[in-house]
Amino acid sequence: MMNKQNTSRGPRAHASWMAGLVLLSFTVLEAPLSGGAIADDAPSAARPSDDDLRRSDWIAAGRAKFISVCAYCHGSKGNAGKVKSFTERQNWDPQFIHDTIVNGRTRGANVMPPWGGSIPDDEIWRIVAYIKSLSLDFKGPIEAPAAK
Numbered sequence: 641m642m643n644k645q646n647t648s649r650g651p652r653a654h655a656s657w658m659a660g661l662v663l664l665s666f667t668v669l670e671a672p673l674s675g676g677a678i679a680d681d682a683p684s685a686a687r688p689s690d691d692d693l694r695r696s697d698w699i700a701a702g703r704a705k706f707i708s709v710c711a712y713c714h715g716s717k718g719n720a721g722k723v724k725s726f727t728e729r730q731n732w733d734p735q736f737i738h739d740t741i742v743n744g745r746t747r748g749a750n751v752m753p754p755w756g757g758s759i760p761d762d763e764i765w766r767i768v769a770y771i772k773s774l775s776l777d778f779k780g781p782i783e784a785p786a787a788k
């Protein structure tokens with residue numbers, strides 16, 4: 641009894657695993673392109689305070705995301721690519737950075753894809769925190785409040 645069930649489950653489990661894989665790769669490939677459309681429905685987090693944007697845990701989380709998603713075009717410190725290095729910025733408006741990430745931007749052949757639909761808004765703010773931490777006028781990180 642048990643044996644029969646187990647053997648009949650094998651191939652089906654494999655098939656759904658494969659389907660999941662196909663779906664996953666589809667999602668990964670499509671996400672940046674469809675980002676703008678989905679962004680309209682996505683809830684957006686309120687603009688964090690300047691202190692939140694200096695939190696060391698936010699900067700670390702944003703750095704990890706930036707390196708996995710953005711460094712491909714911008715370099716790990718935003719010092720490569722088609723725009724002035726992120727390390728040479730001063731007075732860079734966090735809201736502008738956020739909105740550029742959400743909506744993307746196209747200037748001739750230079751295409752910054754929109755990420756609003758594929759990266760949750762709170763994660764985008766952590767990326768903003770990392771980008772701000774690269775700026776010339778960054779005042780230094782603030783330790784995260786102790787976990788309760």
Ligand code: HEC
Nearest residue numbers: 709710713722723737740741745746747750751752755767
């Ligand atoms: C496919 C390459 C590519 C990827 C991936 C990419 N960007 Fe960009 N990004 C660009 C280009 C090209 C521009 C400049 C667009 C222009 O010239 O207007 C840009 C512009 C920007 C700007 C505005 C810079 C300025 O001077 O105004 C910010 C901020 C930015 N990107 C952040 C990010 C973040 C954060 C990510 C990851 C979530 C990311 N980018 C992923 C190509 C990319």
